[in-house]
Amino acid sequence: TELASFARGLPKAELHLHLEGTLEPEMMFTLAQRNGLPLPYSDVAEVKAAYDFTDLTSFLAVYYPAMSVLQTADDFHDLAWAYLLRAKEQGVVHAELFFDPQAHTGRGVPFATVVGGYRRAIVRAQAELGISAELILCFLRDLSAEHAMSTLLEALPYRHWIVGVGLDSDERDNPPTKFAAVFERARAEGFLVTMHCDIDQPGSIDHIRQALEFGVDRIDHGTNIVEDPELVATVLERGIGLTCCPVSNSFVTEQMKSDEIVSLLRSGVRVTINSDDPAYFGGYVADNYVALAEQAGLSASDLAELARNSFHASWLTPARRSAYL
Ligand code: ADE
Ligand code: ZN
Numbered sequence: 001t002e003l004a005s006f007a008r009g010l011p012k013a014e015l016h017l018h019l020e021g022t023l024e025p026e027m028m029f030t031l032a033q034r035n036g037l038p039l040p041y042s043d044v045a046e047v048k049a050a051y052d053f054t055d056l057t058s059f060l061a062v063y064y065p066a067m068s069v070l071q072t073a074d075d076f077h078d079l080a081w082a083y084l085l086r087a088k089e090q091g092v093v094h095a096e097l098f099f100d101p102q103a104h105t106g107r108g109v110p111f112a113t114v115v116g117g118y119r120r121a122i123v124r125a126q127a128e129l130g131i132s133a134e135l136i137l138c139f140l141r142d143l144s145a146e147h148a149m150s151t152l153l154e155a156l157p158y159r160h161w162i163v164g165v166g167l168d169s170d171e172r173d174n175p176p177t178k179f180a181a182v183f184e185r186a187r188a189e190g191f192l193v194t195m196h197c198d199i200d201q202p203g204s205i206d207h208i209r210q211a212l213e214f215g216v217d218r219i220d221h222g223t224n225i226v227e228d229p230e231l232v233a234t235v236l237e238r239g240i241g242l243t244c245c246p247v248s249n250s251f252v253t254e255q256m257k258s259d260e261i262v263s264l265l266r267s268g269v270r271v272t273i274n275s276d277d278p279a280y281f282g283g284y285v286a287d288n289y290v291a292l293a294e295q296a297g298l299s300a301s302d303l304a305e306l307a308r309n310s311f312h313a314s315w316l317t318p319a320r321r322s323a324y325l
Contacts, residue, residue: 006300007289011324013094013310014087014274014285016220016243018138018168019076019118020067020100021277022083031069031078039069051280053251056198059280060170067103076117077124084125084133086278090286091307093324095133096315097122098166102140102151111154119161134163134315136194139182141167141174148182156189163315164192166220171201176210183214192315194218194243197225200253205231218243218313225269226260232267241270241313246292247283248276258296265306272310 025047032039041047053059070076080097087095097118104114115135122133137155139148155162165186167179176183176195183193193216197207204224211219212234222242225231235242242264246256265271273292275285283291289303311324 012307016274073117080121138166140169142170167195196220245276
């Protein structure tokens with residue numbers, strides 16, 4: 001459609017994208033074969049049939065085992081490069097990319113292998129595609145705070161390659177306060193901070209409040225904030241961006257949450273649209289713009305506003321940001 005080509009053509013930043021969530025079934029088979037690893041699936045169709053998630057937990061149960069095909073620095077490079085090629089087609093000019101080092105170091109893959117492979121793809125994307133990209137290290141919140149802290153210390157030699165830190169994985173009973181010391185240390189080391197406050201998770205509003213009390217620079221998802229006018233006032237006042245992911249929402253909660261997203265947008269909150277785990281949820285970033293527009297009846301100028309928000313909420317330097325505005 002006309003709106004779809006407009007959405008693709010809009011220069012945009014992607015701010016909520018898990019690199020491990022870009023592992024397409026075809027690549028899963030390629031890497032499994034290259035590394036001589038067995039897969040619990042016999043073909044691509046069988047993998048796609050397993051992508052029948054009803055909530056965050058059922059998604060994560062498929063997501064973590066799948067990434068065990070990632071073994072070498074070349075594998076991490078190839079994964080990120082494939083994403084960046086697709087991102088180019090989706091109009092992405094800047095990307096801030098989550099990665100989950102503990103999901104790899106926990107199965108014996110060195111931190112240096114993960115970050116080195118990803119970094120090589122990022123340098124290549126700048127040179128060959130004209131896309132700038134940064135890495136955000138996410139701590140797995142269902143593991144201990146001590147494990148997160150040791151991962152942060154492992155990352156320090158690579159801090160020039162990592163713009164910030166985040167918090168993801170299973171939110172239930174894993175509030176931001178659990179990681180207070182880790183995030184304090186990360187901030188003291190110069191990392192920017194964002195945290196997932198996933199859609200409709202138990203304790204969602206409390207988690208958003210804790211994240212804001214800590215002083216996060218951004219919130220991932222965070223859509224439940226509509227329930228609390230005081231918290232909405234806080235993000236408005238501080239100019240905090242929310243990285244919403246409509247297609248992902250429809251898997252995790254069976255709704256895109258378009259009314260909530262649009263209501264926040266109309267209130268002036270820095271709402272951005274992103275793809276989260278596109279290989280699993282079936283929509284890259286421009287597809288998310290279109291899905292939301294179709295569901296909520298948004299216009300081309302609404303989509304342009306969302307794209308502008310993506311630069312405002314990005315962690316680009318003011319000089320580089322203003323080049324896109
Ligand atoms: N890890 C990858 N995608 C995630 C999501 N949407 N929420 C929490 N953890 C994740
Ligand atoms: Zn996410």
